[in-house]
Amino acid sequence: MTFFHVDTVPVATGTVSVAFTDRRLDLGDLAADDVRAAGLAEVAAATGATPYLMHQVHGTAVHVVTGPDGAFPDADALVTAEAGVALLARAADCVPVLLVADDGRIAAVHAGREGVRRGVVPATLAALGRVPVRAWVGPHICGGCYEVPEEMRAEVAAAVPATHASTTWGTPALDLGAGVLAQLAEAGVPATEVGGCTREDDTLHSHRRDGAAAGRLAGVVWRHP
Template identity: 45%
Template sequence: MAFTDRFGGASQPPYGGLNLGGSGEDPDRIAANFHLIAETFGVQPDAVVRVSQVHGRDVHVVAPGDELPIRSMPKADGLVTTRSDVVLAVRAADCLPVLLYADGVIGAAHSGRKGMYVGIVPATVDAMRALGASGITAVLGPYACGKCYEVPEAMRAEVAERVPASYSETSWGTPAIDVAAGVTAQLAELDVEVVDATACTIESENLYSYRREGPESGRMAGLIKLAAR
């Protein structure tokens, strides 16, 4: 598994080196970056599976025998599979990428504020367990941290009513939401072990951040592949 940063690919300024999405960049450069990802994981480029992320709760199952690439990219924010010949990829630039693994089953989820609110990570865990997973571990990647992710007071109150652990305050004393804290609490309720590999996208210029860079921000990815037996 891996969480990418902005270095090492074919992208040009202002998108850094390893832009894996967003608008404005030459699609051929983004495709070249995904070819690099595929080569690193030892799969064909079509086997790096992505979905059209919509901040929802739907989870796409990459089943044995499914044709690759997925011709009609499904709208989903979670991916699960029992296959060892694909890489699951979720993209983000402030939202929280979550990679999940168990014996014989893997998953990936894109959880921003909306995704946390509707429960995309719990839905991904449920989809993995439906495929036989037990003893799941979740790894949390870079995101806009709770000391930087400023939101209106009314929004914080609405989200915290459903996910109390997400209630936060910025380092300058204004209302904020901590998505990773909220997701960690959701995973604890599901008896899923959590590994914290977070870093703040807003604070680190090594990472893409839509909040810091605006429309010219690229996208990072959380990537996971099941080891072949």
């Protein structure tokens, strides 16, 4: 099975599905070409749509996808109104966020430390405009595991207070998931949390646990034709 979690929801234009992959697929840029290609082929077969990737740069750029043109934009969020395109947000501790607007538009967001601090999720919601939106927040490293220097915690928490955390061993940490959920709540967006802590769950990819050997899981969202 390609996904460990799938939800399908009605929208004005039909139905949209959201899903998350686990360690069975490696969709990362550093994966061997044949491994990544096989993973993308599985996603395509499971969704009936063309996978669309972005080159994630820990920023706030939102790229509007107008079709399965094979582009690989520098961005941390993808938005589309098109059917037949599967948007992917890849992660290995960062937070993959999937958004579904009631009018049928969809978005996939990669929210890492800088993305949370700088507001990539609010930027994507702004791109979707004033329509009701639902969110799915995928597996990510928890606040009890994401140790950072005190100066970094202070910098991020100054922008997003909900991220302030401590590890289970008592050192400074960030809770990126809590930060994303706070940003969604502030915008009035209901959110469903999917999966656990990537560092603690060895069925998920984690850079903090596996270092350079870590692969990448993905949040995937697509609108059915």
